[in-house]
Amino acid sequence: MKKYKLSTYNFFKIFEDNIVTCMNLVEKICFCLSKEKYDLLLNHKDNIEHLAKDNPYLVSALYKLGLIIDAHEDETQKIIVQHRKEVYSRRSYRITILPTLNCNFKCWYCYEEHSKAVMDKSVQQSIIKHIKREIAESGVQHIQMDWFGGEPLMCFDDIVYPLSLKVKNICKKEDVFFTNSITTNGALFTSNSIKKIESCENDFISNYAGWE
């Protein structure tokens, strides 16, 4: 006879007198059960096979939902495998771009050398190629662009905005989720750049840095 046990990662909360919220953190599932069925389950927690004889549909449903598992199943191992898949499946690709190391501030703690150079066109084209290749070959489902510097707003019109738009459009075409963030001291924001940021919908998140 097949042997069962309750998942270690079940959580129950009696919500109202006759409703119990059930959660399983391995399957990331949440649903409600009548208090009567919950009591039945708890009363048979050490003998689920017996419950399966009298209530096969209940046990079969809870098995599919992951609250009941095979007696020999090693859930810790399952979680480790799930975690590794998440980490190594490369569903998300994060790229940090420094369009310049130059800055309009001179913060006392800054480690940048503030070279006046800016990223040239060939590097921008290589970034586009690289992102296209990541999407095509690695099957990423999320591209996260992070703008960093120096002060990236010094290159907003020439690099940050046009490159962001290009990548955003590539992601839209390929049905890849796109997010964009910028680490800035904020001093170079203008109404024009804010409008452009707004035209990128909610893609820009500003992290403020710098304390001149």
Ligand code: SF4
């Ligand atoms: S704002 Fe940032 S990059 Fe500019 S000087 Fe300060 S710490 Fe350096």
